[in-house]
Amino acid sequence: MRAVTQERFGPPDVLRLADVDRPRIKAGEVLVRVRAAALNPYDWHMLRGDPYVARLLGGVGVTRPKSAVAGLDAAGQVAAVGADVRGLRPGDEVLGFCPGAFAEYARTTADLLVPKPARLTYAQAAAVPLGAVTALRGIRTVGRVQEGQRVLVNGAGGGVGTFAVQIAAALGAEVTGVCGAGNAELVRSLGAAHVLDYAREDFTDQRAHYDVILDNVGNHPLNRLRGALTPTGTLVANGGGSPGHLFGAVGSLLRLAAVNPLVRQRLRPILPAAPAGPAHDDLLAVVQLIESGVLTPVVDRTYPLADTAEGVRHVERGHARGKAVITVA
Template structure:
């Protein structure tokens, strides 16, 4: 089968298209024929082995990538099931977390898959898992957003941000989206009451305060972001950091946790979803929001599988509109 492989840590150019053996499902596993796969910041962190501290935790690999075939978000059809897998049959359309998703086939476990909503194409479905689950956690689980609250989403035009705006709106919040001027129209169309162009306005000047801020960018110190919070507001930090740093986003998150001890406002972090983090409950929740029409994936760019390096490079630059997706089939 065709797959995008990486044999060493490095920039996107280390990714290459290769012929590899098709995996087979073992006990309790599912083989998915991948129709589409989405690109996430998670993927370029895995690609670069960034931050270095994460290599010691075992999920990335110490000296070389632990997962040779790249990718994690996928949508496709069940090709085969191993022994001990009830409820799934060949031909079922699914979406979820499939380690090695940048390939024609990938093996995963049934708890990381849910049925694909009929209203979605495979490309749209692939855009859902990591970004939508992260948005739901940031807004609902960690942010505890309630109807009538003021919510600000920094990075509102990106993968997590476009979902986060919609989740907050669905909960009855008044949403302000921070993004570039080129994404303002899209963010308004998702339900944001206000849109701030970060290049022209300082949303941290304190003139407008919010009950909850979801910061998907992490380029400003928490002490500055707090100026845009109400006295008892909540800041939810989602990642940040740059490639090649020793601690990267981990360092920024630790600073938020430490500051939370000494301030009145509530400062919290959300670790972006990865195979070890999400549950079937998370995936089911976002799938139900999609099926109900309250959540719509935004795809800014679709590329063929062979162009995976360019897709990852595009996401790594940090200005992608919505989700970037690889068409595999």
């Protein structure tokens, strides 16, 4: 099968389209014929082995990538199921977490897959797993957003932000989205009552205070973010960090944990870089929101499998409008 492979850590140029063996599944596993795979900031972090501390925490590799084929989010059809798999059969259309998704076939477990909503294309469905689950956890599970609250989403035009704005608005919150000027109309159309252009306005100037802030960017110091919260507000920190950093977002999250016990505000991290926790339940909840018309994936652009490196470059620049997606014929 065709797959995008990497033999060492580095920039997108290290990616190569190659012929490799099709994954073999074991009991409890599912082989997915990948039709589309989403690109996430997670992917360029794994590509570069960034931050360096992540290499010591496991799952990435220390001197070279642990997995030769990258990618996590996928949509496609079940090609085969292993023993003990219930509720899935060959031909079923699915979406979910499929490590090694930048390939024609990927292996995963049944609990990381859910049925694909019929109204979504494969490209739209592939855009769902990591972005929508992270947004759901950030807004509903960690942020505990309630009707009538004032919620700010920093990075509202991105892969997580576009989902977060929709979820917060559906919960009855008054949503402010922070994004670039080019994404302002999009963010308004998703349910934001107010939109701030980050190039012209600083939401941490304390002219407004929010009950919940979901920070997907990490471009403001903690004391400034706290100043934009109400006295008992909640900050939900979703990653951040840049290529080549020794600690990246890990350092910011450690500072968050150190300050949290000392203040009345709730300072909470959300770690979206793996399908940890109740992934299946969260995926089902997201699919229900999609099927009810509350949630719609935003696809920025698509790339063929051979152009995966260019897609990673686009996402790494940090200006994606919703999600970028790899299509696999």
